[in-house]
Amino acid sequence: MENAVDTVTLKVFRYRPETAPEPEYETFEVPYQEDWMVLDALNHVKDEMDGSLSYRWSCRMGVCGSCGMTVNGEPVLTCATYIEDLLPGPIRIDPLRGFPVIRDLVGDLGDFMAKLPRVKPWIIRKEEEPLDAGETLQTPEEVGAFRQYSMCINCMLCYAACPIYEMEPDFIGPAAIALAQRYNLDSRDHGADERMDVLSRKHGVWDCTFVGECSVVCPKDVDPAGAIQRYKVTATMDWFRSLLRPGRSG
Amino acid sequence: MALKPPREPLVWALFSAGGMVAALVLPALAGILWIAAPLGLLGPLDHEGLRLLAVHPVVRIGMGLLLPLFFFHWAHRFRHTLHDGLQLYHLSRFIALVTYGVALGLSLGALWILWSLG
The missing domain is CATH 1.10.1060.10 (Alpha-helical ferredoxin)
Known part of the structure; x- marks a missing residue:
């Protein structure tokens, strides 16, 4: 499918208890690439835009079970969720429901x-x-x-x-x-x-x-x-x- | 085992059995009563014919087993709808008492009607 978009907006849940007692959403505009998963976009944010963003991930292939998050209200593995399927965005990323949040997208399991x-x-x-x-x-x-x-x-x-x-x-x-x-x-x-x-x-x-x-x-x-x-x-x-x-x- | 909940397996068994027999029997009953009978496929159905059917021992025993299961299936589902769906945790015992009580009352009523059909 031909997509006209060059970028996609992520609305990411941020919770940094050492600086802000209340959680908030931060918006990031990341480049859209056809083969990117949501995890790739988060990695782009961490590598290129804000290194303080915290989330769990490891294998990138649906085996380790680390990168579960709530994307647009649904609990998913972010390494197995295509951004293409969520266009045009914005894509809202929250931590998994039901677990206390330690920081950003990291829940206490x-x-x-x-x-x-x-x-x-x-x-x-x-x-x-x-x-x-x-x-x-x-x-x-x-x-x-x-x-x-x-x-x-x-x-x-x-x-x-x-x-x-x-x-x-x-x-x-x-x-x-x-x-x-x-x-x-x-x-x-x-x-x-x-x-x-x-x-x-x-x-x-x-x-x-x-x-x-x-x-x-x-x-x-x-x-x-x-x-x-x-x-x-x-x-x-x-x-x-x-x-x-x-x-x-x- | 002392720590087992004493009632949950029993009410779940009734709920589960009720759901299964409802799934098996209700489509057939609906087919007979709402489709075949109005279309005249069963021949003329009059009050006397239905009464004779209802007093047949097999029908009495069958309905006597089925109806309580239907009622307890409803009760268990409705109890959880109120308790978990509406989150009325503080009324937990009251909800269980009312829902299963209604199911018990309806079951006894149905059994009495089946028994007293002459």
Whole structure:
């Protein structure tokens, strides 16, 4: 497509607590290049216009999950969002919703980092086997059961899109539950009962009302909303089983 | 496990079952009652014919199972619409009591009507 524009306007959220207690928007006019992503425009601002602009990025190829921001109101990876698709602008860039802002476009992800280990996102074995026992082989079907959930890059777009997380900060959240399911559904794992303590509580899966935005915005097609609904079935079955066997724990 | 919420799995199960049966049954019911019947595809439908249909044991049992699920599906959805949609967190218990209470009342009413159809 032929574009007549030479430049594009960025309206960038700025928060510099050491100099200005209130956040503000700063406008930058950057050159438009057809193959530029929003991240390229931000890098241009930082390299050529204002080196104090703060934001996270690393791989530039949708793998590291660092460069998630709110662009024109939508949570996206800025390295995977073409400026061409947002013309004629201006393009508004905010930090991800739901996280306290440390500076400019950098959010404090400490809440997620504290929640993630609570769902024990690692393989738990009943008994560790010696190394010379060899690999634990899986069939393609067994890998397929969890593979989708292993694609999560912890980019936090799902948390930013989730209206429940914004209102109910104790909600353990979409990515953490999807990652718990990544291990629950792994045939090598025996830790589902240990994860249930966290997942089946109110602030586990039950806070979710299946808005579904987490799956809509996920850049890796992980479908956290599906993971949560599947776990609700698991937790409900467990609850009914516990009624039949009241003495059972775990 | 003491920390599990005692009611959420139960009301979610009713909500979930209600949503599924509604999705399966309502299109068929709408097709029968709103399309086939008015077009005369089912032959003449009179009050007596419908009454005989309603008192059939299979229909009674089926409706007795379906209607409470529909009501509890509504109740759960409406509870979350009020609680999360309108952010009435301070009325959490009251909303749950009213929505599930209405569903329970409607269910008992429906069961009573099905039972008393002569």
